[in-house]
Amino acid sequence: MKVTPFRVGRSRDVPLPAAVYGSASDETIDIIMFMFVIESAGTRVIVDTGTLAPEYVRRHHAYDFARDPEETPETVLREAGIEPDDIDYVVNTHLHWDHCSNNALFRNARVLVNRRELEYAINPLPIHERAYEKLPGLQAPWMSAWDRTEAITGEQRICPGVTVVPMPGHTPGSQGVLVEADNGRYLLAGDAIGVYENWDSGDWRQSVAPTIHTNLIECYETFEYVAALDCEVIPSHDHRALTSPLFQS
Helix, strand or coil: CEEEEEEEEEEEEEEHHHCCCCCCCCCEEEEEEEEEEEEECCEEEEECCCCCCHHHHHHHCCCCEECCHHHCHHHHHHHCCCCHHHCCEEECCCCCHHHHCCHHHCCCCEEEEEHHHHHHHHCCCHHHCCCCCCCCCCCCHHHHHHHHEEEECCCEEEECCEEEEECCCCCCCCEEEEEEECCEEEEECHHHHCCHHHCCCCCHHHCCCCCCCCCHHHHHHHHHHHHHHCCEEECCCCHHHHHCHHHCC
16 A cells, blocks of 8 residues: 655645635645545555646636646656556546546546536536636536546445545535555545644544535534544645655655
8 A cells, every 4th residue: 555645736825714614814825736646456546636737727716826847747647657547546536626627637547526526516506616617618627537437425445445435515525535554544535624724633523614615514524424434634735744654655
């Protein structure tokens, strides 16, 4: 079992209240875009596929997005000796633009998306249309791999030590990936827990939902579910996650 985080860009100086519901902090943070690669028993899994080029992101979204030349998805993978065509599965934790825009890069992969997420992404509420890029003149990025996309429900084990788990609330079909490594259990949490400020490992009731959510009650049901998994949580956008023991082997 090996899990590798790859930085593929960052949104700079984002107000913390944009990530932590109800926060009154004046702190700003960089929202890191990660792709995670899991290698287990000869199977390679990508968890989330990042964004398109910075110019595209800045044109269509209200973020100061930056990506160093060496941070393109193709570059970070090939520097690690991984060819995109060698990926077996893509797991999208949800279908917001910053988690699925490079699905088409992985031409031989099965793309696993929660069924509720697919249904909502096709026809989201107007306030969520930009997040799903359901906009005039644009094709939602996840549709570029439509022919390889599979709708899943509930918990689904996809290879030894790797299980997709439902985590609704941030979006209707948000999901995470539970990894059972030699040194413990870890959860790649997607935006259900986007930064460490969302999660209280001592008491899930004290956790704070992400600011962007479709169902606040489901956010807290997900927190309770995560607590029962008895695992270390890896937020999707927090640079501090890089210090996790999961990535040190």
